[in-house]
Amino acid sequence: MTKHVQQKVEQLRSLFPEAVIDGKIQVDVLKELLGEHTYDFTWKGKRDAMALAEEASGFQFVPYEEESKEYAKTNNLYIEGDNIDALKLLREKLTGKVKVIYIDPPYNTGQEFVYDDSFKEKRSVYKDDPYIHSSRLHTKWLNMMYPRLKVARDLLREDGVIFMSIDYREFANLKKISDEIFGEENFIDVFVWTKTRTAPSLSGKSRKTVEFILCYEKKRNNSRYKGEQIENGDAPLLNSGNNRNILTFPAHSVLFHVKDRLYEKGDYEKVRLIEDVCVQGGWNESPLIAEGEFKWNQQKLDEEIAKGTYFLVKSKKFSIRFQRLSAEGKTKPPTNFLSEYQYDIELNSTVGIGTNETAYKELADLQLEKVFHYPKPVSLIKYLLRFVTKNDDIVLDFFSGSGTTAHAVMLLNAEDGGKRSFIMIQQPEEVEESASAYKQGFETICEIGKERIRRAGEAVQQVTEIDNLDVGFQVWRIENSRDK
Ligand SMILES: C[S@@+](CC[C@H](N)C(=O)[O-])C[C@H]1O[C@@H](n2cnc3c(N)ncnc32)[C@H](O)[C@@H]1O
Known part of the structure; x- marks a missing residue:
């Protein structure tokens, strides 16, 4: 190193001591401090969020047999606890093993549903921040999502796929962090789902009728997604x-x-x-x-x-x-518009993907009326799973709520004879005493989810001729799970 360069390095050390780690200047940190990243998406706490994904968990799974169903013979799992801990613990066992992840995280609507959906922070926390409004609204949500997606990526198989439901509020943020975590080159599509038939007609400037499902592959490959069956001309x-x-x-x-x-x-x-x-x-x-x-x-x-x-x-x-449908099993890739009204667009084909209203009815059919806010319809998740999963793939949902993904996995197996297994993760959020679910005897969201999966399993068994359908699940708890 020339004397001149040496002087420059010393100058940098004294100007930016935070960039000196273990005696060496970390170029990434230095660039961040200098604001020299040419293309970057950042927010307060991002570095801690990145570090959180790498830290060891420090917790452990504890099997909970009494709450399980068919404990000894099932391949399915229901994990109770904060998903950051659960995902890290799963990483020790299942790195590179999960074929599909579907998640439906809190959308940050600012509302208190049966689960907490508000990540807004106090104004005072951001008093020096020029982007005070956006920072207050989105920082906590981003810090919650970022490390979880980082760990989730580690769990995916090389040919694994992640689907993420989201609405307009965090769509842009989820797209940005997902481009960073999964790689923009692995982005597949934004599927647009018609969530309601009854968008309110008088409030607001537009009638919000759709939500989005972002899809990334761990490593983009050439396989095609299975959509509808190919038809010959009539x-x-x-x-x-x-x-x-x-x-x-x-x-x-x-x-x-x-x-x-x-x-x-x-x-x-x-x-x-x-x-x-x-x-x-x-x-x-x-x-x-x-x-x-x-x-x-x-x-x-x-x-x-x-x-x-x-x-x-x-x-x-x-x-x-x-x-006629052409040779059996031949399908064409799905359109990225998922709706009950599919045949308005592609005449003759009804995909029949339900709405939020359908999802409420599915719960009511299991005598679980109004136990959950905005569950997803089974048909939507089943349709997504069918794009890419087969026989014994593992399906993971780490914001599992009422357990719709588990229901979809069991139903899909019942329809095509597959042996897919599911892993549901849900933190045992307490249900407010005023909530309808509480009045029906559920004290936590985990209790709702487990009961829904038990009842859905029985209902699916009644309509299938397949023997030995796996409708059981082991329940595992996490000791000392961290608070949000
Ligand atoms: C939008 S809901 C999912 C609904 C689900 N797709 C369904 O159809 O019922 C999001 C769920 O994630 C759960 N959740 C939020 N943060 C979590 C965390 N850190 N760990 C585990 N679950 C969490 C909430 O309690 C809630 O049940």
Whole structure:
């Protein structure tokens, strides 16, 4: 080192002692102090948040058998405790093992739901900060999220994927920290989910109808996500000159592009309806029995239906057409718009993703009416999981709330015979005495989540023919879990 450089180094040491760690100047810290990072997203406490992710946990898991279900034979886990501790403890066992993480963290709405959703701080904490308003609103939330996402990334497999629900309040912040933690090059998409059918019509300047789901891969790869089944173009089922025959199309096998109503029996331009047929939500509610110059007989029709083929009536002429799904299992990537109304956009395909209202109903169906604020619908999480998971993948949700992700995993396994397992993490936040959940006997959110998973497991078992479906879960607690 020349004398001149030596002098400069000494000068820097005395000007920026905070940048000298173990006798050496840390260039990153120095740049931060000089404000020389050219592209950076930062806030008060970020360095501590980064360090928190690296510190060892200092806590331990304690199995809690009495609260578990089928303890000895299940692969599923329900962890009670602060997720930062749980994630760090899991890192000791499961680094690089988790295929999918879905999270639905607090959105920082400033409200007190059955869980705490306010991360706003006192004005006095930020009195010297030029960005006082934003700092007060977002700093605590960022400091909570950052280390958790850092540890979560370590748990993901190389081909792992994370989905993160969020609304407009923290969307930009979540995108920025996720670009930093997961790498912008691993960003996949923002899925837009229609959260309600009943956005309030009078308050506000716009009617908020959607939320967002940010998706990143640990290391972006070339695999495609499984969306809807690929369909071949539709084709006529009638061929003039064929012998007339009578076919029975079972209920919900014919999709009408004409108005919902009762179509009375009688002659239409292309076919004769033998019975009245009622059309509801676009589909025939009862069997449609028709006589016409059909290409197929009843046996062929039944075989096609078994393969997923359905039928279309596009006008009042009743010229029935058939729509085949292509080779089984062939799917196309999903659109990034997730909605009940999917077929408004892509005619003929209903993805049927529920809303918040659907989610409340799903809980009510398990006799858990109004126990949780804004749960997610099972169909939404199931749809996301189906993009990328298969057989025995591990699915993690570390803000598990009412346990919707566990429900979705069990249902998906029941539908496709998979053996995915789930890990739910939820801190035992106490439920206010005034809350509906408290009146139903739940003192903590963990109690709500566990009971929901127990009941959902029973409900799923009733609708599946699959034996040995894993609907159990081990409960683990964390000793000395830290407070938020
Ligand atoms: C928006 S809710 C999740 C709702 C869930 N997706 C559902 O469908 O029921 C967020 C949950 O994260 C929990 N939570 C917040 N901070 C946490 C932490 N540090 N550790 C564990 N759970 C936490 C809250 O108690 C709340 O239950």
